[in-house]
Amino acid sequence: MPTGLFTDLYELTMAHSYFRRGLNQTATFAYFVRAPVPNRRFLLFAGLDPLLTALQDFRFTEEDLAYLDSLGLFAQDFLDFLGKLRFTGEIWAMEEGEICFPGEPLLLLTAPRIEAQLVETLTLNILNYETLVASKAARILLAAGPEAVVVDFSPRRDHGQEAALHAARASFLAGFHATSNTLAGRLYGIPVAGTMAHSYVMSFPDELSAFRAFAEDHPRPVLLIDTYDPIQGARNAVRVAQELWAKGKEIVAVRLDSGDLTALSQEVRRILDEAGFPNIKIFVSGDLDEYRIREFRERGGVAWGYGVGTRLGVSWDVPALGGVYKLVEDEKGPRMKTSPGKISLPGKCQVWRQEGFQDLVALDEETGEGRPLLRRVMAGGERLTPELDLSRRREEVRQVLFALPPTLADLTPAEAPSYPVEYSPGLRHLVTARR
């Protein structure tokens, strides 16, 4: 889909002015999060691949140009220029799934000023949302623990179908096991999972008939047991499991979606165990997030897996990431703006990750130590790296996530200056000199 017109109008009026004045020299913009994010001790960078695809689709269609013409704001030569415009820039970025922090550049985009300006809205829109969801998903995984199966159930509450695709992708990248979103399964190769709804149970004369029918029609049945009474539901599940046993088939799990999940999970576990079905697992869902999963586990809840929907897909406690895209360098050198309470990082930088998540942001001309996090992924508008192998990267991210030091893995809000981001002498000098 052509992405040129997905831009704030002011990008176009500014571009028009740059065009008229020949102000189209190379400029560099940095994407970063300015201030500590409440309730987030770290962020998980995501959205790069979708962004690179969108940049390769950057163009204005005939309809777009006719519409812009109708606004009466733009000269014809500028519209002709837009009609031929493609994204030709260079991008340095962190790898998707990288643990990252406010105050450090996550992506640097260098392009002729007009291109760089026109793709601002698109860049922010994609990176802000995927990074937001990946960061939330990481916390949910930390609460659930490395043994639990965690599934994205968010599509019905996400902000549109595209948001649901991003949510499935970003949560899988962070380490989720599957999504209920069938389209995301097809598009991204994410495993899909699902059970049954209350309406299915209600479509049969009684719960037992519904369970029998579903178990017959599904190769790996998971039975939702709380349409009427969850305890009776568990007993009905046992009865069907006994019937299936004779045929060499099994109930995989039962699902609880309402009520006091902790107490119910314990009682259902007892019913299943006493009936001789310790292998039937318990899957819980219903307005879960990292806080509720932590509480569920602390109170002794028993679950093999969690379905997480609404509070994942909208990142309930922090529903938007305030990432910004700021001019950091142009033909006149490093740039920054100085209005109250808002700072910028002047100049092109590298982020060096040092032992134990201590990051150093240093100017390109300075030498850093540690692992450089920004890699060149696009040049001349062409991708330099193959598309991300989500499944492989997910494994790596899970390993990093479940080995995080307690200061980062802790789910409580951090003390104020807990982000371990340092600035190099060269960068500090530049900031001080410009103030």
Add this chain to the structure above:
Amino acid sequence: MPTGLFTDLYELTMAHSYFRRGLNQTATFAYFVRAPVPNRRFLLFAGLDPLLTALQDFRFTEEDLAYLDSLGLFAQDFLDFLGKLRFTGEIWAMEEGEICFPGEPLLLLTAPRIEAQLVETLTLNILNYETLVASKAARILLAAGPEAVVVDFSPRRDHGQEAALHAARASFLAGFHATSNTLAGRLYGIPVAGTMAHSYVMSFPDELSAFRAFAEDHPRPVLLIDTYDPIQGARNAVRVAQELWAKGKEIVAVRLDSGDLTALSQEVRRILDEAGFPNIKIFVSGDLDEYRIREFRERGGVAWGYGVGTRLGVSWDVPALGGVYKLVEDEKGPRMKTSPGKISLPGKCQVWRQEGFQDLVALDEETGEGRPLLRRVMAGGERLTPELDLSRRREEVRQVLFALPPTLADLTPAEAPSYPVEYSPGLRHLVTARR
């Protein structure tokens, strides 16, 4: 875009079972919000037109079917059936822009059970988000007042490009004046607006040169005055206005985007007035929402208009609407589920709006009084009404909005049972009888 595969996997496994068992009789599902929504004294229904379009695009592509086949869950005859499936149902719904409340059906969908089940995820995804944003936008308008110009600035923080289109549409429907989202302008005919960014100012040797250039290149310039020092910025704007005066051209407004907006707006107003430019307006932006706009006005802030972004597009204080889609009737009559804390509305209903926003939900066979809110908008999968005229409807919605009784217009949270939704004797009898 084909929408069949945008569904939770369990809709497909349930549908597969219905198909195998010939359980494809007509069923009716209701879309409604169960419980009072914190911080929302009313909701504004939105998203119907996008939903009807999506339902008309309901189909499975060859790629979709090949993918489903690869999952090993579905029989070939079911996949063949899906390949031919279109949405053929009937829909009764409130008009977009209708003030509405939790506990009443906003939409009823009647179709063969399999179709009705498969479109659940899509229906919830679209209606939940547009209704969420329209409801938030209505509150922002109430805070800004009927005289203020309010513009959607949300695209960079919305959850994807599609979310940004929905946000522009729903906020315009609620009564916003414009959007910064150029693509939304083209697709929905919404007026587009925008000023300039800090990076534009920084692209010139100094602020004054930037202002002069922009005023020359833009027919209706709005100058952003807080890149460096907003007071000096206001003086620079005055200087450019004086220069333009000689040429018969004007500065439309100045924009403040940071700092203490209330105090700055007063000081900038004084500077503009004293320089003889009472017609230059002040536009403010920067993490605004209804609470901040109300405080800004109460503290004496002076603004002609407001740009509202992040907190509109993600509905910051309530980032998801928990609308549900429940089976209410099938070939066996009215249906409801009874698990703890979750109730349903059994049977097909009408919502009657009576004097002063007292709503009565009554069974179809009962006669109600007042204005019936649910209208038949689709039958046999075909739209019965033309596409909504957004601009016309926006005018009507604004009139209703700014004439709301104080109990609804108040921005503070309502006392618990404040929603004026009553249930008819027939409905109450049905619920009691089934408990």
